[in-house]
Amino acid sequence: MRKIEDKFMVRRYGKGDTFRIYYPSSCYKSGFSINKAEQIAIRDQKGRPLSEFPMESFAMEIIVPKKIFKDAIVNEIHTKKAHLSVYIPVETDGTYIYPNKDYKSIMKAIKVAIYEHFEDECVCKHRLKNSEQLTKEQKQEIENQTQEFIASFDGFEINFNDMFCSRIDYAGFKGEKTFELVGVDFYKFNYNKKEMAPENVTRIAKSVTAKKKEEKEGSKAKGEK
Numbered sequence: 001m002r003k004i005e006d007k008f009m010v011r012r013y014g015k016g017d018t019f020r021i022y023y024p025s026s027c028y029k030s031g032f033s034i035n036k037a038e039q040i041a042i043r044d045q046k047g048r049p050l051s052e053f054p055m056e057s058f059a060m061e062i063i064v065p066k067k068i069f070k071d072a073i074v075n076e077i078h079t080k081k082a083h084l085s086v087y088i089p090v091e092t093d094g095t096y097i098y099p100n101k102d103y104k105s106i107m108k109a110i111k112v113a114i115y116e117h118f119e120d121e122c123v124c125k126h127r128l129k130n131s132e133q134l135t136k137e138q139k140q141e142i143e144n145q146t147q148e149f150i151a152s153f154d155g156f157e158i159n160f161n162d163m164f165c166s167r168i169d170y171a172g173f174k175g176e177k178t179f180e181l182v183g184v185d186f187y188k189f190n191y192n193k194k195e196m197a198p199e200n201v202t203r204i205a206k207s208v209t210a211k212k213k214e215e216k217e218g219s220k221a222k223g224e225k
Contacts, residue, residue, distance in 0.1 A: 002151040004111045005104070006208075009037060010055060010155035010187060017190065018052045021155060021204075025103040027211040029219060034103040034158075038211075042203040050200065054193035058082040058153045058186040062121065082153065082186035086113040087167060087179035097164055099180050110156065110184055111146070112171045118145040152188075159183040 005026040010019040022037040041051040060082040088109045091098040100106070119131050119142050126138065134142070163181045170177065189196045 002147065004107050004114075004150050007107075007150070007153065008040075008155040009034065010157050012157065013052045017054055017056060019055045019155065019157075019187065020052055023208060023211050025107045027208060027215055028103055029215065030102070030104050032103050033101045034106055035101055037103060040204060040207055042200060042207055044195075044197070044203075045199050050195060052195075054190040054195050055155060055187040056190045058188050060117075060149070060186075084110075084113045084117055084184050084186075086110050086158075086182050086184045087165075087170065088182060089171075089173065090164065090178050090180050092178055097178060097180075099160075099162075106158070109171070111150070113184070114149055115142060115146045118142045118149070121145075153186040154189045155187045157185045157187065159185070 003026070006024045008021040008024060010021050012018070013020050021040050023040060025032075025034075025037075028037070039051060041049060044050055058081075059079050061079055086106075086109050088100055088106055090100050119134070122128075122134065122138055122142050123131055128134065160180075160182050164178055165181050166176050166178050168176050170179070189201070
């Protein structure tokens, strides 16, 4: 799964490393609320129902500049749990703010946040003043890192906290725009646990394929009426 739209939204279940997973945004049409995404449930090879799956935190590398002499700085590579702040554009009506819960819009915002992370890392790495100084080759490097990151994780968990802020000229918006600020954590399926046997991964993939077909046929039927 190399596209952000094919990644699973997940929610922790209980206190352990078990999560419920939900159908990707690629299973739904535009305008579909993330709150209505259906949970995935399968049966294992013995016919037992499975609706919670083991996952582990996904790690990402960050660049930390470290001064070793008065005018000498080196870049240290640190590894940490993958967590990003994501800015989701909202609708405003006077003094009222309406959070955007469109599944596909949220996925786009997550991809922008991933790109921005690697953009900041590249600016830091090359000692640039800002992203405007990036070369064409460096921008391609950032895009490659973004795609590699997306291809490497299986699911994401969004922590909505009703926090709003403003940014200027961000993510294609011109001027000042209000955003909902959320925290997003990234996870991989834990294949060391029996619940994530290859057969069950195949069953999950088949369930997603069936869901996409169901939504597509449903959309065609509505269009014929």
